[in-house]
Amino acid sequence: MTNDLHFRALAYSLGELTDAEATAFESLMERDQVAREALAEAVLLTAAVREVRQPARIISRTPATREARSSRWAVGAAGLAAAVVVAALAIPARTPVHAEAPAIVEAWNELGADQALFAELDSDIDRDDPSSDVPDWMVAAVLEAAEPAPHREGTL
Amino acid sequence: MGNGPDPGEPPLKAAVSEQPELLAELFREHADRLRGMLCGLLRDRNAVEDVLQTTFTKALASAGDIRSQNWKSWLFQVAYNEAMLLKRKAGVQQRVFQKVAERASPVAETWPGDGLAREEIVERVSELLVQLPPEQQEVVRRRMHDDQTFAEIAAELGLPLGTVLTRMRLATEKLRKALQRL
Numbered sequence: 001m002t003n004d005l006h007f008r009a010l011a012y013s014l015g016e017l018t019d020a021e022a023t024a025f026e027s028l029m030e031r032d033q034v035a036r037e038a039l040a041e042a043v044l045l046t047a048a049v050r051e052v053r054q055p056a057r058i059i060s061r062t063p064a065t066r067e068a069r070s071s072r073w074a075v076g077a078a079g080l081a082a083a084v085v086v087a088a089l090a091i092p093a094r095t096p097v098h099a100e101a102p103a104i105v106e107a108w109n110e111l112g113a114d115q116a117l118f119a120e121l122d123s124d125i126d127r128d129d130p131s132s133d134v135p136d137w138m139v140a141a142v143l144e145a146a147e148p149a150p151h152r153e154g155t156l
Numbered sequence: 157m158g159n160g161p162d163p164g165e166p167p168l169k170a171a172v173s174e175q176p177e178l179l180a181e182l183f184r185e186h187a188d189r190l191r192g193m194l195c196g197l198l199r200d201r202n203a204v205e206d207v208l209q210t211t212f213t214k215a216l217a218s219a220g221d222i223r224s225q226n227w228k229s230w231l232f233q234v235a236y237n238e239a240m241l242l243k244r245k246a247g248v249q250q251r252v253f254q255k256v257a258e259r260a261s262p263v264a265e266t267w268p269g270d271g272l273a274r275e276e277i278v279e280r281v282s283e284l285l286v287q288l289p290p291e292q293q294e295v296v297r298r299r300m301h302d303d304q305t306f307a308e309i310a311a312e313l314g315l316p317l318g319t320v321l322t323r324m325r326l327a328t329e330k331l332r333k334a335l336q337r338l
Contacts, residue, residue: 006332007325013196014299016306026197029236036232040192041335047192047268048281048334049300 009038013046179216186228188273190235195268197239204268207242211235280334292327295320 011017012025029035187208194204211234215227285293294313298304306324310317 003325003329007321007328009196010324010328026240030240033226033229033232036193036236037189039196040189040232041332042328043192043196043268044188044277044335045281045328045331046300048274048277049285049296049331051274051278052282052285 005035006038006041009035010042010046013039013042179212182215182227182231183212186231188268190231191268193232194235194239197236198242201268203239203242207235207238210238277334281331284331284334288327288330292323295323296327296331299324 008017008021008025012022017025025035029039190208190211191204194207195201198204198207211231214234215231285296288296295309298309298312299306304312306320307317309315310320313320
């Protein structure tokens with residue numbers, strides 16, 4: 001199979017073959033132009049990938065599914081709401097906190113119960129308007145703030 | 157039909173006066189890929205350039221005689237033979253040197269060609285790269301940017317080696333589209 005050949009060429013160029021496999025591939029190249037070109041492609045492809053600036057964190061630019069977008073919105077909205085609550089609590093209150101807290105809880109509950117609001121957000125998302133999408137940097141910031149310590153520094 | 161020369165190839169038998177033009181055309185057409193193959197075989201930039209020069213010198217000497225309908229194949233065959241000859245001559249000493257060189261500077265760390273198509277290909281690869289599923293991007297990044305072996309990637313991600321290889325295979329099949337017009 002041609003794909004197998006190209007993958008073997010890639011593995012050869014990356015030094016991933018055993019000595020016996022590498023020798024077998026070199027023998028194949030002696031008589032097979034496709035194998036020689038496969039090695040050329042593998043090396044050029046590797047070089048091109050290495051020239052692409054390595055992103056610190058890859059966030060797919062492929063079109064998000066509705067479910068994924070809704071999830072992003074939910075995370076974004078929750079983060080925003082949490083920020084509002086924290087900010088509200090941090091501001092010196094003119095009225096006692098205990099008197100204001102029920103109002104915040106009530107607002108929070110209303111936000112959570114307001115299905116019409118979420119339906120509207122969903123319909124906005126469905127229109128596929130780029131301006132309605134949560135920016136990647138905001139999602140990344142909220143996720144990073146919400147996640148425990150990453151598994152590994154620099155993980156995609 | 158079918159008896160004429162391949163329209164993509166230079167004339168089969170060039171007149172002596174046409175040889176410089178023929179060589180220039182062959183060089184433009186095939187040098188980048190030849191360098192790619194030679195980099196994969198020799199992993200040494202100077203050796204690659206030496207073999208490339210030898211190959212085109214032989215092409216110049218043979219230009220009036222070659223009856224092959226496929227210059228590309230002829231050039232690759234000669235370049236391959238010259239590269240393997242160099243490798244065999246170097247013998248064990250070269251093998252030791254190569255192992256050290258591989259560790260110090262992975263093959264294809266920089267663009268092996270003369271840069272003519274570099275920007276276009278890198279841009280296309282970049283576009284294709286972000287279209288890959290995240291799990292394939294992860295494997296590509298770790299293997300090609302971080303120089304982890306497939307086995308190391310499998311161990312770190314807690315995946316069977318076959319899964320990592322499959323992801324890499326699927327990713328490279330898609331990325332190869334970037335080279336199709338080279």
